[in-house]
Amino acid sequence: MTMIVLALDALDTALVEHYDIETYRLDGWTQMETVAHQFEHPFTPEAWATVATGLHPTEHGVTEGGTSSWDNPVIDFASQFVGHLDVHTRAKLGNLITAATGEEYTVGTTDAPTMFDPKYAVVHNWPGVADGDELRKCWQITDGDPPKEQFERELLGMGAQQFGWAREMTNHPIALAGVHVHTVDMASHAYGDQEAELRRLYEWAAERVAEIREALGPDDHLLVLSDHGSYTSFLDPGEVPGKHAFRAFASTTHPDGPPESVYDVKEWIEERVDTGAVRESELDLPTEQLKDLGYID
């Protein structure tokens, strides 16, 4: 049995309901309790590190490193005065701040034990845990004020690779596979005031979830999680579109139903993964032949 965990950044419980996309709900769903420490709203690397460790940010330590033009408190402050900042304005402000402060896009990594440490688990990228570089690259898609077509080409190209990795993992003898996908978060920042455009990208990601569900074996399970939601002009008048909301989402195909809190995910998974799923046999490389050919000594 393989458990696939899709970390769909910013998938918003209220928007899943508003757009009425059944695919995300799997066989049971809930609005999950989430965490905010560094700012007054949930912050991506901080929340995903809590999901993976079950620990508060002060305990897992992913609180300092990690900033972006979207998650920058200075921009959030500016947004209160100029109202809604569109994707281009926000990206430009982010670039200005980066230039002025020399603040780099970096994502810290926890030293605490995570649910991906055991041999039965694999993880593709997960902010605060494994390869924060993919998140950094995703944040940078809006640097340099790209045309809409380029924004979507790069964003969905990256998302398709991450979903594709998860689907491939259903073919391998492992107990747990987790991947973080930032597509919905970036879409929510760019289209937080465009109901139809945001729906289109919510539906794009839902189709990828459906493909993974179809690839599951009879004993496999899927867990979909988000770290927070995202305000929109059409659901949340008076809020800054794209600002992170406390509307994290969780759903699963598992009959026990999803975890209720970001603090419970690690334990929820560890109680349900099939640790006997992992198989290891020797990889029989043709070393003699490679030596003869002079590729190795």
Ligand SMILES: [Zn+2]
């Ligand atoms: Zn996030």
